[in-house]
Amino acid sequence: MRFWTMIGLILVLSVVGLTYEIAAGRVLAPFFGTSLVTWTTVIATVLAGFSVGNAIGGFAAERPRRVAIRHVRRALLATAVLMALSPTVLAALYAMGARGTGGMLFTVWVAFFPASVLVSFPSPFLAKMAVEARPGREGSSLGLVLAAGSIGAIAGALLAGFVTLPHFGSAATFAACGAVALLCVPFVRGGASGAEDGAVATTPAPPEPVTPVSMALAALLMAAGLMSGPVCQYESGLSCIDILRRGDTVYLQADRTSQAAERSVGTEGSPELVLSYAQWLWARMDRDLGAEPAVLFIGGGGYTLPTKLLASRPAARAVAVEIDPLVTSVVRAHLPAAGRMIARTSFDATRAGSGDAADAGRLGIVHEDGRVYINETDRRFDAAVMDAFSSESVPAHLATLETYERLREIVDGPVYVNLIDAPDGPLVRGLHAILRDLYPHVAAVQGPVSSRGRANVVLAASAAPLAALPALPDGYETVSISPGRAFTDDRGWVGHR
Structure with a gap:
């Protein structure tokens, strides 16, 4: 892989990771509310996943090149599926009776920790490849790796807060995170240690092909998660709104809490x-x-x-x-x-x-x-x-x-x-x-x-x-x-x- 390809992958996966983190806090609200407690739990869980993923990914990066690439690709495939299915897992655990602080902690851990681990798993391998791609320029290479991660995190936060969540909703945001992770898989290819951008590799490692079946299966599972439907009828970055009709009464619920109700008949004059x-x-x-x-x-x-x-x-x-x-x-x-x-x-x-x-x-x-x-x-x-x-x-x-x-x-x-x-x-x-x-x-x-x-x-x-x-x-x-x-x-x- 070329140096700038690796930098691009690091940046893109950082965008995905932060977008996923903010979407996790938003999608949690209809089930467990929005408070300092819920946001603290989400942030701590996702950051813990990033830390574990980087640590495990570092050990994987030391394996032989073909083995490391295989592990990274599998991690990206699993990331794509788990991110897209996160709202489904969250809703299922809530339906099974997860309630209170303990239920919220357990649900957040199960729904969001695994994907957080896997999305950060490739980073050490990509960083190692980037540094090795420019021998003699390790310092600037490492600096660009770190900058790409930070810029990606900033971009992910802005993307989630200003674009995807307010305009497309949380379910589509999770599906998009998974789709981007899936699209990264073909770009993880074999390279050569010590190869400069565009230079001929001295110790070539034959690329490991992407399995079409695994890609198709991951895409199918992601589509199944998206087809489960949105979390609510109307969604913005601030509200998750449902309209319920019970007899002649219309109820407006925000994050599954009744905010208002009105009779749908007999509302002329002073309403009841x-x-x-x-x-x-x-x-x-x-x-x-x-x-x-x-x-x-x-x-x-x-x-x-x-x-x-x-x-x-x-x-x-x-x-x-x-x-x-x-x-x-x-x-x-x-x-x-x-x-x-x-x-x-x-x-x-x-x-x-x-x-x-x-x-x-x-x-x-x-x-x-x-x-x-x-x-x-x-x-x-x-x-x-x-x-x-x-x-x-x-x-x-x-x-x-x-x-x-x-x-x-x-x-x-x-x-x-x-x-x-x-x-x-x-x-x-x-x-x-x-x-x-x-x-x-x-x-x-x-x-x-x-x-x-x-x-x-x-x-x-x-x-x-x-x-x-x-x-x-x-x-x-x-x-x-x-x-x-x-x-x-x-x-x-x-x-x-």
């Missing part, structure tokens, strides 16, 4: 709220707010609460900050009342102008991170609803004292917060501590506890006393929250374990 936590939030807002409130919603979700507000109060205004434009597009297509409200009243709140519709300008939509908007906006609001989720967990940077201190500067009235946590769990205690530090009046209610031991816990905080509501949604009760540590930007929420 289906989810219990949304019913309590609206009852609280309806009691606390006047006839012309301006309300900030951090987290668009299904836009059901902004829709209810604007339908019930013709003079009300709202700004909904939703990080993922895909969520808004799916809502417009599948949730009748919210879709109509967006079409009739929404405008891009990041730009001047309020649209052409007669009552446009009432619902401003901002596709941006909620914390960025809170930090930078110069608008003022009468109330705020914090209902942003990544899977079933609140993003850590939206659950800090600094976030709510800034929120108090731009919101003159009450703040409402929706959480999912264990009863009196660490997230609830931390957010409750923040609100108690900033507001004299804080109320908390909790919904039914799921089979996973978690429930919706909804908080309301205000400078003025909060009047009692006449009734609570079915299964909800007023709860007392134990003292906890207020999360900060320095020591924040780490996610569910």
Whole structure:
């Protein structure tokens, strides 16, 4: 093999390795959520695989040339198959009952560690061949080998984050990683130790042919993995969304967690709220707010609460900050009342102008991170609803004292917060501590506890006393929250374990 061919292979396999690592973190979310814990597990597992693969590959590189080439080719074939099948393995283990932190650790190890080992297995052999290809220039050859690995890693991260995951989805990304690994196999050929680029080899090693049957079998297995279908109906780099229909109700799920629900019939006028936590939030807002409130919603979700507000109060205004434009597009297509409200009243709140519709300008939509908007906006609001989720967990940077201190500067009235946590769990205690530090009046209610031991816990905080509501949604009760540590930007929420 020529020097630049080997450098190219090292670069390409580094691209594949990092793309695979980021895709692993994304595809894990619909099954185990997104948090510091899950990302730490994925990164540690994949890096452990890279380390083991490099170590074993180093021993293989010392074998006779033909033997080493055979091992490298087999590793690439296995890499192609395992990468393409990773989502299938993940889904199968989850279906078999893998749950909790232990189940997540086991699943990540089984689904992603083997391919991580194998994709890095060829690197020592390729590096050895590159260094030997230019005798007397070992230093620059080694430097180019290391640079190719680093550049490939950077390119893989950018490719996954900006191209493949947002535009093609995780299943196609894994299949593409496997396909690229498979295409590398024919380029791993015999060469000559001490051969310069284009020079005649002094100790030729006859090339070992690629077995067409093995290539075809690997391609077939990869295709089978891709044919198992996408992880969800709609996917971007931020969201994995499914639309479920049960009777006359449409549910929007993000990473398999219900984010919103709406009746598909009878949605004219003021829509009926289906989810219990949304019913309590609206009852609280309806009691606390006047006839012309301006309300900030951090987290668009299904836009059901902004829709209810604007339908019930013709003079009300709202700004909904939703990080993922895909969520808004799916809502417009599948949730009748919210879709109509967006079409009739929404405008891009990041730009001047309020649209052409007669009552446009009432619902401003901002596709941006909620914390960025809170930090930078110069608008003022009468109330705020914090209902942003990544899977079933609140993003850590939206659950800090600094976030709510800034929120108090731009919101003159009450703040409402929706959480999912264990009863009196660490997230609830931390957010409750923040609100108690900033507001004299804080109320908390909790919904039914799921089979996973978690429930919706909804908080309301205000400078003025909060009047009692006449009734609570079915299964909800007023709860007392134990003292906890207020999360900060320095020591924040780490996610569910």
